[in-house]
Structures are given as C-alpha cells and as structure tokens.
Amino acid sequence: MSADVDVRAWLRSRGTETIQHPGGTLYAHLCRVEERLADLGHGADLRSAGLTHAAYGTDGFGLALLDWSDRATLRNLVGHAAEALVYLYGACDRRSSWQGLAATGEVTDRFTGRVVRLDADQLTPYVDLSVVNELDVIEQDPSLLDRHGDYFRGLFRSWAPVVSPPLVERLRRVLDR
Template identity: 30%
Template sequence: MIGDLRTTLQAAREFLIERSAAKRSHSGATLLTHLFGTADILMQCGASEAVVLAGLFHSAYGTASFRDAICQWSERPALVELIGIDAERWVWLFCRTNNRVRTISARLRNEAVPVVDRVTNESLEIGPSDINALASIEIANLLEQNSLGNSWELAAHARALGMIGPYGCRPFRLRPIDELLGARDVGSEAAMKTERLSGDAVRIEMPIHASTII
C-alpha cells in the first residue's frame, strides 16, 4: 500500500477511472462521485485511513443491491496492494455480508446473530472492530445518497459518532474530487474542523422524534 493517503487517493482515482467508474451511473451521479463522496464523509468524521479507503471502494466487488462490480473476487490481491489488507478486508465483508444493514444493526445491539456470506451461504468470522468499521462505512454510504433515514438504528449510531447533528443534518459539505485530492492535510482533524465550519449543512431525509435522539 502507498504510504501517503493523498497519493493513495490519487492512485485510486486512476484505478477507478480505468474501471469506468466515471461512466457508470449511481444515485443520480456517477459511481466515481459516490465513492469519493463516501470517502470524504469518512475523512471529515475523523475515520482511520483504512476505513476511509474501504469506504472509497466499499462496493468494488458488487453488493446484493449494486451488482455493477468494478473488481472480480479473484482480484483481491490487487486491491490489497492498492489500499492495504485491513481496508480490503472490510470492502470484501461489505460486499459479501448477507442482509448487511440488518446484520450490522443487530451486532451493534450486541445480538449474537450469525454473519452469513451471501455468495457461499457460510458463516463469516467477524469481530467488533469489523462491525464498527462496516457501520461507519454503511452510514457514510447512506449519507452520501441522502438515505440514512431508511435505517433508524444506523442513524442513531451515526448521531452517537457525530456523523449527523441532533436535527438530522450532515454538518459538512462534500468536496469535489479535485478539491479533495488537493486539500492541505487531507483527512486531518484540522481539515475536518475547517470543512465542518465552512461547509453547508445538508438535511437528510429523516424526521426526528425524541425517542430516537441519543
């Protein structure tokens, strides 16, 4: 894996463009825009580099709802080389976990539900750090599409993590890819605070009830 995050993001953009991500439609924009938007949310929320990179490639192998894969299962070593072993593992789990949102939500409640591979129907070994990473990635994925309101439990977890404000707002703006790659101290706490202060809040489609505020 390339050591510098910005350099890795630049290499990732070239990789994604070569895989036609800039030409594939996703949630009213392009797949490339969605993937970088997801990574940007994670950066601005102070996620680790590995989680940010996993967010950038979260649907690389295709998911149950998004089957337009940009990587084949056999290409795992290439993705490990690009983003690192931890990030690639979370990408793989994100793409392979059956009933992903329901499973993540149950595990966040400490319910011992099985994690099932949607391809092989076998059980997956998954720990608390995996669940926390997958939850952050899923929240960022849904926030970028303005659809976090479809999962109340993840929305509550997002509020606890500071990924949304108390009134259902995303307290930062998404940066254009060129701006994101050219930002000073990309992904740093200082950059995150600057974006939170200067960006426009975006209201997500989620009515707020007192019982859901934590």
C-alpha cells in the same frame, strides 16, 4: 504518485465515471463516501475502504468492478485492512445480516454462505461505512427516504449502539427531516 491518486486512477480505469449512480456517477459517490468518512475523523484504512467499497459489488448494487475472488488486486492498491473491509461490505447478505447486526455482530457472506462474527474493532468501521454510504445515496435521492424512511430509521436506530459518536448527530439530521 500518492496511493490515493493510484486508487482514483484505478477506479476511473474501471469505468466508474460512466456508471450512473444517485447524485451523478459511481466515481462521484465513491469519492463523497471517502470524503465524508474523512470529515468524521476516520483513518486511512476506513477512508480507502470507503473509496473502493463497491469494488466487488454489493447486495444493493450488483455491478462489480473486480471479481470478488481476485482480492489481491485491490489489496495491493489499498492494503490488507481496507480490502478486508471492502470484501466484508461487498459480501454482506443484507437481508440476513443487517437487522440483527448490532446485537450479534454477525455478517452472512453472500458469496460463500459463511457467517462471520465481527469483533468490536471491526463492527463500528463496518457500520460507519454502511451508514455513510446509505446516507449519501439518500441525500442524493431524497425520494428514497420518502419510500424507505421507516426501514432506514429502524435499521439505524438498531445500529446506534455501535455507530461512532461523530456519526450519530449526522444520522439524526438526515433521518429526522
């Protein structure tokens, strides 16, 4: 059994196929994020993080599949690098972190209150995961772009210097409609 199959089985065992999410279920969303990261040419760690990015819940999606203090469970499934990115993604206090992220590289941890400074090797994968996630949600529910388009356009423009090159064109296509 491959590691990806194990992760997908774990996600299903956590009920993700029954949790509603734009575009169907949380499971479908997680799979789409992983597939889109693969289409962009990202490696296994970022793809695994994409597949499990909601494990600890997020600032925008409060349902957690696993308590954030039980990091070893997810680390055993996806590896240290992927789990560290999932934790960062789930722990991010978006209100205090996202607007200045490209300039500061700082993420406020909503679980602990600590501020973490990302280096260049961490910042682009984090931003790419965030962008791909938000684009999937927007593509599944275009009314979100109608309601929050100015916010996302401004945010993603501010992140442009740290977004991976393959993602820049995708951002333009979705946000400039």
